[in-house]
Amino acid sequence: MKIKDVRPQPFVKQLRCDRCGRLAEDSESEFFEFTSIDYKAGYGSILGDENQIEIDLCQHCLKETLGPWLRVTEPAVPGTKILKALELFNTDRHGGEFPPPRGIPSEEDKS
């Protein structure tokens, strides 16, 4: 038998941008746009062998510093993700048969 109880857990209440100092509370939309990097550098890293690397950046500083290199993709229209995945299916390579998705004419329908 499991006997449950409740205990307080730590959580991130605020984020402060390490670059500009902007402060965001966890209920604000700005809070959810922060980017945090937190990892342990490997052996031979230019940042020091096995050093802990951390930074919290607001969205404004992220764009100002890394903007040219960010790969920004608009959200997919619902249903298109599965259709793109199905386009990768190749009966010659993967074997078997695969029915065409509904509403999309098959090769036989086109001819």
Ligand SMILES: [Zn+2]
């Ligand atoms: Zn900032």
